[in-house]
Amino acid sequence: MSPARSRPRPVGEDRRLLLFVAGDEPNSRLARANLEGLRPSVEVAGGTVEVHDVLEDFTAAMEHRILVTPALLQLAPGSRVVVVGSLCDLPAVRRALGLPAVALTSAKVGP
Amino acid sequence: MEEGLQKVTDSAPARTSEPSTSIPKTATRIQGLDSVLDGGLPTGRTTLVVGGPGTGKTVLALEFLVRGAADGEPGLFISFEERAEALAANAGTLGWDLPALEAEGVLTIVDAPPPWPAARSGDFDIQGLLAIIEGQVARLGARRIALDSVDQLMLAFEDPERERAQLHALHDWLLERDLTTVMTVKEGHDGEPIYPFLSFLADCVLRLDQRMAHQVRTRRLQVVKYRGSGFQSNEYPYLISRRGLVVMPVTEAGLDSAVTGARISSGDRALDEILGGGYRTGSTALVAGPTGVGKSTLACLFATAAAEDGEAVLYVSFEESGDALVEGMSSVGIELEPLLANGRLRQLNRLPESSGVEEHLFEIAEALDDSGARHLVVDAISACARMGSPKAAFDFLLRLITLAKARGVTCLCTTQTANGADLDEISGIGVSSLIDTVVQLGYEPQGTAMRRRLRVVKSRGSRHSNRFHWLELGDDGISLSAPAAETGELRGGRVAPRGSGG
Numbered sequence: 204m205s206p207a208r209s210r211p212r213p214v215g216e217d218r219r220l221l222l223f224v225a226g227d228e229p230n231s232r233l234a235r236a237n238l239e240g241l242r243p244s245v246e247v248a249g250g251t252v253e254v255h256d257v258l259e260d261f262t263a264a265m266e267h268r269i270l271v272t273p274a275l276l277q278l279a280p281g282s283r284v285v286v287v288g289s290l291c292d293l294p295a296v297r298r299a300l301g302l303p304a305v306a307l308t309s310a311k312v313g314p
Numbered sequence: 315m316e317e318g319l320q321k322v323t324d325s326a327p328a329r330t331s332e333p334s335t336s337i338p339k340t341a342t343r344i345q346g347l348d349s350v351l352d353g354g355l356p357t358g359r360t361t362l363v364v365g366g367p368g369t370g371k372t373v374l375a376l377e378f379l380v381r382g383a384a385d386g387e388p389g390l391f392i393s394f395e396e397r398a399e400a401l402a403a404n405a406g407t408l409g410w411d412l413p414a415l416e417a418e419g420v421l422t423i424v425d426a427p428p429p430w431p432a433a434r435s436g437d438f439d440i441q442g443l444l445a446i447i448e449g450q451v452a453r454l455g456a457r458r459i460a461l462d463s464v465d466q467l468m469l470a471f472e473d474p475e476r477e478r479a480q481l482h483a484l485h486d487w488l489l490e491r492d493l494t495t496v497m498t499v500k501e502g503h504d505g506e507p508i509y510p511f512l513s514f515l516a517d518c519v520l521r522l523d524q525r526m527a528h529q530v531r532t533r534r535l536q537v538v539k540y541r542g543s544g545f546q547s548n549e550y551p552y553l554i555s556r557r558g559l560v561v562m563p564v565t566e567a568g569l570d571s572a573v574t575g576a577r578i579s580s581g582d583r584a585l586d587e588i589l590g591g592g593y594r595t596g597s598t599a600l601v602a603g604p605t606g607v608g609k610s611t612l613a614c615l616f617a618t619a620a621a622e623d624g625e626a627v628l629y630v631s632f633e634e635s636g637d638a639l640v641e642g643m644s645s646v647g648i649e650l651e652p653l654l655a656n657g658r659l660r661q662l663n664r665l666p667e668s669s670g671v672e673e674h675l676f677e678i679a680e681a682l683d684d685s686g687a688r689h690l691v692v693d694a695i696s697a698c699a700r701m702g703s704p705k706a707a708f709d710f711l712l713r714l715i716t717l718a719k720a721r722g723v724t725c726l727c728t729t730q731t732a733n734g735a736d737l738d739e740i741s742g743i744g745v746s747s748l749i750d751t752v753v754q755l756g757y758e759p760q761g762t763a764m765r766r767r768l769r770v771v772k773s774r775g776s777r778h779s780n781r782f783h784w785l786e787l788g789d790d791g792i793s794l795s796a797p798a799a800e801t802g803e804l805r806g807g808r809v810a811p812r813g814s815g816g
Binding site for chain 1: 394424425426432433434435436437438439440441442443445446448449450467470
């Protein structure tokens with residue numbers, strides 16, 4: 204498979220980001236904060252961002268087969284991408300999700 | 315059938331209420347396994363099942379839950395490897411209806427197989443998994459859980475230290491919740507465990523092994539460790555049957571059985587006299603001798619006499635086809651065909667190298683179950699050496715003979731030996747102590763010809779003759795007579811069926 208084909212295509216308004224966290228656990232806290240750095244890029248294109256706390260409701264994690272937290276799931280027609288961790292390297296996260304490599308805010312938090 | 319097989323492999327019923335050890339146990343009801351585990355898996359603790367690909371780890375883990383679910387104890391299966399649909403399809407071939415059990419609310423399958431994730435950025439842990447387990451356990455009221463296989467889950471971490479930390483956390487979390495857990499993990503290519511520390515954490519460790527010996531596959535289960543409990547520590551043959559895993563421990567009950575059964579005819583009056591009244595019901599006899607001397611003839615005399623008396627007989631042949639045996643016996647006046655036709659005599663003809671010890675044992679046990687046979691002929695056990703190795707042959711015969719004894723099945727085996735073989739050779743594959751009666755056949759030069767001779771080497775519980783006797787094979791069976799130098803009188807002839815007035 205060529206690099207061009209393996210890269211997630213721009214999905215615009217169909218993009219759905221779901222962040223799975225485990226309560227107030229440190230990595231989950233960092234991931235919530237780092238998610239804010241992605242939110243403008245997603246929402247400006249008509250996409251949505253959701254946060255699911257597995258300690259409050261495990262069903263979404265089960266439905267989407269998410270076993271580790273924090274984990275960011277991007278859903279779009281024909282595309283499913285999972286990024287695990289506290290999302291501390293936002294440029295790398297953007298690349299994985301196919302988001303524009305433009306930092307709209309300086310929201311990076313954590314190491 | 316299943317219940318019958320339980321008798322084969324699990325002569326001592328699984329003890330669930332009063333195990334002999336101090337820790338509480340949960341019976342797996344996997345055939346034969348609870349005997350090896352001295353009651354079952356440790357309740358509320360983790361059992362590790364390690365093994366290479368294709369050894370049946372998933373089957374064992376799933377069967378533990380399925381049998382629990384059938385008994386009304388809900389279970390949760392987390393698959394890190396297979397999709398739920400594939401798992402259900404595979405389970406269906408073993409007669410397990412996973413969707414039905416899920417619909418009944420006694421089983422839940424959660425699947426989360428790789429590939430995932432696409433990228434890593436920062437630290438993470440298995441809280442998502444624990445939340446799912448916690449939620450499902452509460453929803454189901456589950457006490458049993460299987461994790462298959464954790465090495466796949468660990469692929470997400472790509473760091474031995476983090477993997478170790480997560481597995482420690484997982485083990486402790488399960489222990490705190492008092493869940494009876496089966497955790498499977500693959501072995502490395504070199505047979506070494508991928509996560510050696512898991513064996514130290516787990517309270518019970520089972521190892522499944524699959525190996526080839528002389529082109530014959532054989533599978534062995536071993537309990538490597540069982541904290542706080544006794545267990546049988548040897549390796550045990552096992553197979554994946556049409557109904558699940560079957561482990562084959564030695565049925566120790568058979569070793570205790572005394573040779574006190576009623577007399578049963580050898581099929582020839584003179585031989586009965588030489589034996590001190592015939593064989594004993596439930597005993598094991600061995601007819602040993604060189605090729606062509608008449609071992610199968612004696613075996614068929616025994617088989618036909620029992621079958622003609624209305625008894626069911628199973629004849630296992632490792633050397634001849636069914637047709638060849640029928641034709642060969644017809645030449646000495648022993649007609650097998652009518653008995654095969656009416657179903658009293660059943661043949662099972664197999665090449666020893668056609669499958670492993672466990673498959674042979676299981677097939678014979680099934681045939682005994684299906685036919686209800688109380689008489690078994692195995693012709694010839696010397697061929698069992700071709701089941702892969704001398705150890706495999708020993709495993710087979712030990713289990714077969716103890717199985718027969720435990721069931722009260724009268725067993726007659728033949729074995730090929732060199733002419734004039736001494737007792738050490740007759741003991742052959744090393745099971746002589748389990749044999750109650752030994753009939754030795756041989757050739758002796760008489761001028762320019764060779765004559766057959768017969769001697770009863772031993773016959774437990776009988777006052778048998780210890781002399782050599784001439785043995786003749788004729789058109790109408792066998793005839794036995796004392797050697798010319800002796801004066802003993804023997805009135806030979808085929809034994810007539812009971813009630814025939816013969």
